[in-house]
Amino acid sequence: MSREISLFDGHSLTGWFAAPRIYGSVYPGGPELLDLVPAMPREYNEQSAKHPAVWTVEDGAIVGRQDAAPPGWGGYLVSEQTFGSFELELEMKPDWPADTGVMIRRRRDSWEGLQVLVDHRQSGSIGGFYGNGIAGFHGVPFNIAARLDALGRPVGLVEDDPTTTLEPITAPKRAMLAQASAAAPFLESWRWRDWNTLRIRCEGTPPRVTTWVNDVLIAEIDTSAIDWPGYNPEAVWSLLGKRGHIALEVHDNDPGMGAARWGRDAACRWRNLRLQEL
Template identity: 60%
Template sequence: MVDDQFVPLFDGTSTAGWRVIPRVYGTVRPGGPTIAEVFREQGMHPPVAPEEHPARWTVEDGVLVGRQDPPGCGYGGYLITERAYGDVELVLETKPDWPADTGVMVRRRPDSWEGFQVLLDHRPHGGIGGFFGNGLASFSAVPFTVDVEHDADGRPAGLRIDDAGVGPGTAIAHRRAQLSQACDAEEFLHAWRWGEWNELRVRCVGNLPRLTTWVNGLLVAELDTAAIDWPGYDPQAVARTLGPRGHIALEVHDNDAISGLDRWGPDAACRWRNIRIREL
């Protein structure tokens, strides 16, 4: 439930107050190697000239829609607020396709990729409502990971909990242990509305913020970013890098060498509406 202290971030007709930026990688962590260097060490190839291929953001029937541009090109991007914010509560409705690896960033730098990401990984091994550190040692704090159920014709028909319990990277138990609160996976499946609009609420409070997420009123996850235990994560370096204020950003992911088309389908889109914010 929101009240009249919230103000809209999206007017329903245009992207006024936002700007389009490409998905350009930076360093793994403050003062660390670049993502491109890590990719090369692992025998992978970073995207070529991603700055020339931002995602496409349109307004369709009052809905903000993000797609790769052109569809299936493999390049991602962001829509980022022109204003920076400190302590906030953000509420929005989202309807991503499957597979579509999207998310909401808070405290994001305006012209580099560092910031805290609230995950909306609507894809295999995806974490929805958890957190990821873009340029912040790539920490991953999620209560569970999801996959998809298929109908008799082989079409995606609903979410299920990832049977493997492990996504690409670190075991789910360690990722869940980062959280100070986390919902039960079955509670989440009951709350999530497949193929319909879902409300995401994000609260971000503090210099090294405490981040909390709710989906359709269910508290999904809470993270104290001052207490993260993750290789290479330095809370003081993070505080210096981000400062007490940052931008809000919506994501269209690229297709990387790890997940390929499971990351973002060729014709996939993410959709957003009723985006509003309250400064605390």
């Protein structure tokens, strides 16, 4: 095993570059996502490029926010380096709501890649998977919601109510996971409004990817065996290749969920990003 690499020096964004949030084809050779979602403006990519996410370093952490003027658009912070098989560990501290994530094997200048979800919002998943531009598969073991105090203010996390969820946990979503945690161990480990540790192990091509949060195994997926409409492992991994970029996400406020995805003035913070190539 090679030596550990620090991806963040603690005081600058050296080794990273900002990229706008853009959409492309749903899967390699497939239709364009913007052609399939009438509520999304046709000029989405052009407008998004004008209002990229804002990335700063504050108190030894990378901080991602939406552009305040106007809010609602997202973006990525992308590693200059590419990586193949690795184990990545980092600390994260998202506000509520903040729909974010860590992309791996991402392409440099387009949206394709495998995302480890950090959807710290209603009906979100932390530690599950989403296929950006690689068929949009959604492999998650459970969903979360906010625990509210007597005044209706969020004060912690609970498991999402399946009768009112915005994103139901379906049989295909769980079936694609080689390992899947129940919600309880995750909820017991999660530190509200504090730092939490995410560990991602990515091995091989097509990769098998495993996630842990605060040392609780959350999910594992074998990307050679995904059964999902439009997903063709040969086409996907021919496109993504054996190495790709790592990226941190600030989500947009799409027409379906709006500010429930990313609250006004919300931020996500990342620190102590350490990677070991396998």
